[in-house]
Every structure is written in C-alpha cells, then in structure tokens.
Amino acid sequence: MSDVPEITPQGVEAAVADALAAAAAAPDTAGLKKARAAHQGEGSPLAAYNAQMRHVPKERKAEFGKLIGQARGRVNAAFATREEELAAAEVARRLESERVDITAVASRTRTGARHPINLMQEHISDVFVGMGWEIAEGPELEHEWFNFDALNLDEDHPARQLQDTFFVDPVERHLVMRTQTSPVQMRSMLDRELPIYILAPGKVARTDEFDATHLPVFTQAEGLVVDKGITMAHLKGTLDHIARQLFGAEAETRMRVNYFPFTEPSAEFDLWHPTFTGGARWIEWGGCGMVNPNVLRAAGIDPEVYSGFAFGIGIERALMFRSDVQDMRDMAEGDVRFSEQFGMVV
Ligand code: DAH
Numbered sequence: 001m002s003d004v005p006e007i008t009p010q011g012v013e014a015a016v017a018d019a020l021a022a023a024a025a026a027p028d029t030a031g032l033k034k035a036r037a038a039h040q041g042e043g044s045p046l047a048a049y050n051a052q053m054r055h056v057p058k059e060r061k062a063e064f065g066k067l068i069g070q071a072r073g074r075v076n077a078a079f080a081t082r083e084e085e086l087a088a089a090e091v092a093r094r095l096e097s098e099r100v101d102i103t104a105v106a107s108r109t110r111t112g113a114r115h116p117i118n119l120m121q122e123h124i125s126d127v128f129v130g131m132g133w134e135i136a137e138g139p140e141l142e143h144e145w146f147n148f149d150a151l152n153l154d155e156d157h158p159a160r161q162l163q164d165t166f167f168v169d170p171v172e173r174h175l176v177m178r179t180q181t182s183p184v185q186m187r188s189m190l191d192r193e194l195p196i197y198i199l200a201p202g203k204v205a206r207t208d209e210f211d212a213t214h215l216p217v218f219t220q221a222e223g224l225v226v227d228k229g230i231t232m233a234h235l236k237g238t239l240d241h242i243a244r245q246l247f248g249a250e251a252e253t254r255m256r257v258n259y260f261p262f263t264e265p266s267a268e269f270d271l272w273h274p275t276f277t278g279g280a281r282w283i284e285w286g287g288c289g290m291v292n293p294n295v296l297r298a299a300g301i302d303p304e305v306y307s308g309f310a311f312g313i314g315i316e317r318a319l320m321f322r323s324d325v326q327d328m329r330d331m332a333e334g335d336v337r338f339s340e341q342f343g344m345v346v
Pocket of ligand 1: 313
C-alpha cells in the first residue's frame with residue numbers, strides 16, 4: 001500500500017488547513033460544492049486517511065481514529081458555516097435586486113380629462129341639491145307637445161318655425177330635439193308630488209350657427225319651484241344665491257322685463273361681477289318668471305292655491321364668464337388640452 005500516505009498529525013493538519021482555506025475561499029454556493037467534493041469527497045486526502053485506518057495497528061486505532069475524526073469534524077463545521085454565510089449573502093443579494101420602492105409614484109396612463117361643461121353642470125346641481133332641491137331629467141328627443149304646447153307656445157309662435165327647431169322625420173310623429181330644458185317643467189309637474197323644487201340640467205339643440213358665441217347644441221339648467229305662497233322675491237333670492245355661489249360674494253343679478261309664454265310676468269336676467277374680463281359689467285345669463293297659471297292648469301295644479309317660479313340659465317355662458325373662455329367652439333371641439341386646463345385630469 002505504498003500509494004497510501006502514512007497517517008501523521010502533520011499530514012492530517014495540512015489536509016485540514018487546505019480544506020478550511022478552500023471553504024473560506026469559495027465565492028458562492030456552487031464553488032463551495034466543488035471545494036467540498038475535493039476536500040471531503042471520495043479521493044480527498046481526508047478520505048484517503050480514513051481508508052488508511054484499516055492498516056493501523058490495533059493498539060493505535062483509537063489515537064488515529066480520534067485524530068481523523070476530529071479533523072473531519074472541523075472540516076465539516078467549516079463547510080457548514082461557509083454554506084450558511086454564502087446562502088445568506090445570496091438571499092440578501094436577491095432581495096436587494098428585487099427591491100420595490102413602495103413610495104415611488106407610479107407612472108399612470110392619462111386617459112383624458114373631465115369636460116368643464118360637465119363639471120360646471122355638477123357644480124350648479126350641487127348648489128341646488130344643497131338647498132334641498134331635486135335633480136330632474138327629461139329626454140333630449142322630446143315631443144312637440146312638451147317642448148311647446150304645454151309651455152303655452154301656440155302653433156304660430158316664432159320659436160316653432162323651422163329655422164330654430166330641429167324637427168325629426170317623420171314630422172307626423174311630432175318629435176323635436178328639445179330647444180330648451182323647459183319641457184322638464186311640465187314633465188316634473190305631471191310626475192311629482194307637490195311641492196316641487198327641481199333643477200333640470202341638460203343638452204338642448206337649435207339651428208344656430210357654430211361660432212364663437214353660438215353652438216347648435218348647448219347646455220341649460222332649468223329651475224322650477226311650485227309651492228304655496230311663492231313670490232318673485234323667492235326667484236330673485238334664488239338667482240342671487242346661485243350667482244354668488246358660482247362667481248363669488250360680489251356677484252349681483254338684475255331682471256329686465258321680457259316675454260316668455262310659460263311665465264307671467266317674465267324677465268331676462270343679467271349677472272354683474274366686478275372682475276369680468278372687460279371690467280365690471282352686466283352680462284345676459286338667462287330667462288325667468290312666475291309660472292304662467294295656464295301652465296299650472298295644464299298640469300292639473302290649481303293656480304289659486306299654488307304659485308311657482310321658473311328660470312333657465314345657460315351653462316356655456318356661465319363657463320365663459322367664470323373661466324374667461326373666449327370662444328364657445330373650444331367647448332364643443334373635444335380637444336383634451338382644453339379640458340385639461342380645468343384641472344380634472346383622469
Ligand atoms: N327656455 C327659455 C330659453 O331657452 C329660458 C327660460 C325663460 C326658462 C323663462 C324659464 C323661464 O324657465 O321661466 O330661452
């Protein structure tokens with residue numbers, strides 16, 4: 001057995017020292033596995049010493065057995081310790097590379113912006129809901145009766161002429177694109193219990209030009225109150241309130257006598273504010289009046305017991321003067337850059 005080394009303490013110590021150095025030098029768990037094979041596996045110096053035990057005389061077996069056993073124990077412990085170190089370092093490296101900054105602002109795809117007309121409509125609605133009013137709705141494709149007849153506009157009223165109203169084919173069906181939100185007045189009086197406090201915002205259509213101050217489709221908000229003891233003072237107070245809510249405490253309203261078939265007396269009303277572009281001035285904002293007794297009667301309401309007021313305001317005009325929009329076409333063209341300026345980017 002000349003190729004088998006003699007067991008000597010120095011030889012064993014050298015094998016242990018080699019093994020410990022290799023364990024310490026292993027750069028990662030794969031390298032450690034190789035070092036382990038070389039220093040602990042079959043064919044390693046320590047394995048060879050172990051095999052040599054067979055040839056050790058009986059009386060020295062205990063001594064050499066202890067020597068080799070301790071050597072193997074130290075090497076085992078060194079590899080185990082190094083393995084833990086490397087595994088911990090690898091976990092730490094992986095955690096670091098997968099680190100997520102939960103405080104980072106996520107990049108969001110912007111899908112658009114809410115339209116300022118919708119925002120204005122909601123804002124106005126909120127003011128009335130805040131006073132306990134209800135929001136009412138009616139169809140944009142309306143029956144002529146609701147749009148005109150029920151509102152006391154007779155057959156030969158100029159607003160019924162083709163140049164103002166979009167009539168829908170076939171004409172015998174008597175359907176029109178509603179020219180005003182006022183038909184919701186009659187619908188509400190027929191549908192609801194008294195007293196009535198409603199606001200009806202929505203789109204209307206007229207055969208108007210598409211220019212800086214006209215749109216063929218625009219937005220109104222119709223107000224209607226029917227209750228006992230309602231006077232024009234309630235109407236004036238309501239208009240002043242909405243004007244101040246939208247434009248600030250210095251806003252004022254005034255009425256100018258006018259004619260609308262569904263109100264008597266009727267007025268146009270104007271809005272004043274010290275900081276309108278172009279200086280403190282009056283701008284026309286809508287129509288209003290006391291609900292015509294004929295309209296109340298058509299809805300089956302006794303005008304001797306109940307009275308009411310109504311008004312219609314232009315939402316585009318409110319937006320023009322509140323946000324200084326110069327050209328109404330910007331509100332209709334759908335360019336998201338216009339909407340984004342109003343801050344409700346989604
Ligand atoms: N509907 C009218 C228009 O579009 C505005 C209006 C006037 C509404 C008087 C009213 C009112 O409720 O009482 O020109």
